[in-house]
Amino acid sequence: MxxxxxxxxxxxxxxxxxxxxxxxxxxxxxxxxxxxxxxxxxxxxxxxxxxxxxxxxxxxxxxxxxxxxxxxxxxxxxxxxxxxxxxxxxxxxxxxxxxxxxxxxxxxxxxxxxxxxxxxxxxxxxxxATLALPRSIIVVGGMTGTGKTDILHALRQLGEQVLDLEGLANHRGSSYGALMLPPQPSTEQYENLIAEQWIGFDPNRPVWIEAESKRVGICCVPREIMDQMEASNTLEVLRSKSERLDLLVDVYGRANPDELVAATERLHKRLGGLQTQEAIEHIKRGELVAAAAIILTYYDRTYRHDLTRRGKQIPTVDVSDMSVLKSAQYLRCQVSEWGWYNS
CATH class of the missing domain: 3.40.250.10 (Rhodanese-like domain)
Known part of the structure; x- marks a missing residue:
């Protein structure tokens, strides 16, 4: 029946x-x-x-x-x-x-x-209603190329609760974010996927989330989640610039060069005409480290401006020369010392 x-x-x-x-x-x-x-x-x-x-x-x-x-x-x-x-x-x-x-x-x-x-x-x-449920959140910030997403995945392997906003959106959150990834879901479907995970999180344990803007590609982060993130404990991951460049090349070096050029051209107004052209020439010659170094000037400047605008003092965790797993273990140790597991 x-x-x-x-x-x-x-x-x-x-x-x-x-x-x-x-x-x-x-x-x-x-x-x-x-x-x-x-x-x-x-x-x-x-x-x-x-x-x-x-x-x-x-x-x-x-x-x-x-x-x-x-x-x-x-x-x-x-x-x-x-x-x-x-x-x-x-x-x-x-x-x-x-x-x-x-x-x-x-x-x-x-x-x-x-x-x-x-x-x-x-x-x-x-x-x-589910997205509005309160959860204890630890927000992981840091400049482009610090490996935040990989650290979150390692934290999940260590048994931590992780909400991967970029993974669910099929986007890495930059002009290059859609490269080599499947099509993005609608914002409505994005909310559905987040809610399915949100309901399963233990409210007595923290949820680790990467710092994001209100949009991840075409997907809008639910306002209920964003409001909680903005009110939550936030840390900044630090890594040496040389490591950041290597990480970026490792991720995007497999992309089609024409798509890399197109993504760089979308930054023309913000990066500037001369720097955009220099980066594109490096990409065409296969000099991806040099291209990434130019592009990082824009993303680093944007990140610093956002921190200044928020006026928020954020503790830092330097994971330079650490593996992804060691980085995750170190972050977990640090937030435990800060008492964030009980906040």
Missing amino acids: TQLLPITDFWQAPGPILDVRSPGEYAQGHLPNAVSFPLFSDQERALVGTCYKQRGQETAIELGLELVGPKMATLVKKAKVLAPERQVRLHCWRGGMRSGSVGWLLETSGLDVNLLAGGYKAFRRWVR
């Missing part, structure tokens, strides 16, 4: 999550790990919506049945492939006709079905 479950129970229910909204709705944002299982295509959804507005609900339902009828067998076959254990979770936008109809079809075909009460709309309300 089909059950209607609130989001907390829906998460725990067995079976894959099938999102029966249109592909366009799914692309805009969806439950993490949900599979697109559209009842209507984007065009069909638009037709039904127009029919509803112009001719009323009854006629729109009849049109919907005409569109769905030929697909019913295919939907059942696809669901059985996705759910070999014959258990599925379904949702649409508001938990209404689309999920109810598909739920009836799959249940009639021998599957156990759980529906999300309130649909994706209810899930988005849950996301907003």
